[in-house]
Amino acid sequence: MSKHRTxxxxxxxxxxxxxxxxxxxxxxxxxxxxxxxQLKLKAAMRSLSKEDMRILSxxxxxxxYRKMAVLLGASxxxxxxxxxxxxxxxxxxx
Numbered sequence: 001m002s003k004h005r006t007x008x009x010x011x012x013x014x015x016x017x018x019x020x021x022x023x024x025x026x027x028x029x030x031x032x033x034x035x036x037x038q039l040k041l042k043a044a045m046r047s048l049s050k051e052d053m054r055i056l057s058x059x060x061x062x063x064x065y066r067k068m069a070v071l072l073g074a075s076x077x078x079x080x081x082x083x084x085x086x087x088x089x090x091x092x093x094x
Contacts, residue, residue, distance in 0.1 A: 037094070044093035052086050059083050
């Protein structure tokens, strides 16, 4: 799914996801104990699109591709592919 999927609004889950995205966006660029790898990871996370952040947040919140498929539609395979695409995007920036 190289073209980003538009995610539906999902009530309480959507509220939690929005909170997770706000937390990701609020990650300080430099923390007192950050090493080079942590700084690179933070920069990579902050460079993600809102949609990619939302997808990662759903995955972090729900913990499985199958649960994402049930809640959001599309297949578990589609969500696995999206998460892997985002992981590779992050890895490419490290």
